[in-house]
Amino acid sequence: MKWVQIPLGPLQTNCYILYNEDNDCIVFDPGAQGRELVEYVEEQQFSPKAILMTHAHFDHIGAIDAIRDRWRIPVYIHELEEDWLTNPSLNRSSFFGAEITVNPADKIISQEGKLNIGDxxxxxxxxxxxxxxxxxxxxxxxxxxIAGDTLFHHSIGRTDLPGGNHEQIITSIESKLFTLPDDTIVLPGHGTATTIKQEKESNPFL
Known part of the structure; x- marks a missing residue:
């Protein structure tokens, strides 16, 4: 398995493509620049099988329909943000003077556990x-x-937007992400990759 990081849009939100030796792939958080992202996937001869969303803030969702419509693949999202894709107030695009919406998700994640998509x-x-x-x-x-905007290199996600909670994000990181092997590579929603070990040892917020 290999992966590629593609920063998209004015906030340089990281889209990730995880692919195997057959070039089958999963697309994470296609945030913007749909046409350019489709062209890139085609140029690389990737074959997308699904779109997985870490969350539904506007800067992560803008190119969902471009990828979904091109390859007719399902979009997965957590049940607590199912309505955010179609609501600019919930996905916070209206807060920043935009009206960004996409079509509803196809698959709703309601609990933690294993998720298998093809290989x-x-x-x-x-x-x-x-x-x-x-x-x-x-x-x-x-x-x-793929941690979305939960854990960054030497930082954590902002918690001042509606639905954010500082104590909750600390608990999420320490009780879940920090249980992963130390050498696990953390792919954040913005910025550079890091590792679980590095964040355990030197993240000033934790």
Missing amino acids: FSFSTYHTPGHSPGSISYYCKEANIV
Whole structure:
């Protein structure tokens, strides 16, 4: 398994593509620039099988329909943010002077556990704090956790937006993400990758 990081949109939100030797892939958080993202996936000859969302803030959702419509694949999201995709107030785009919406998700995640899509296998962790329905996806085979805006390199996700909770995000990180192997690579929603060990040892918020 290999992965590629693609910063998208004005907030440089990280979209990730996890792919195997057959170029089958999973797309995480396609946040913006739908046409360019579709072109990139086509150029790389990837074959998307699903879109997995860490959460539904506006900067993470903008290119969902471009990818979904091109490859006719399902979108997965946590049940607590199911309504956010179609509501600019909930996804906070209206707060920033925009009206960003996409079509409803196809698959709703209601509990933690195993998620298998084709040859891809994930452990899903509900990691609220940045938003109520934040999910982190751990792929043991690739030694990565796609953490969205929960855990960053030497930082944590903001908790001042509606639905955010500082104590909750700390608990999510310490009780769930920090249980993963120390060498697990953390792929955050913004910025550079890090590791669980590095954040345990030097994250000033934890």
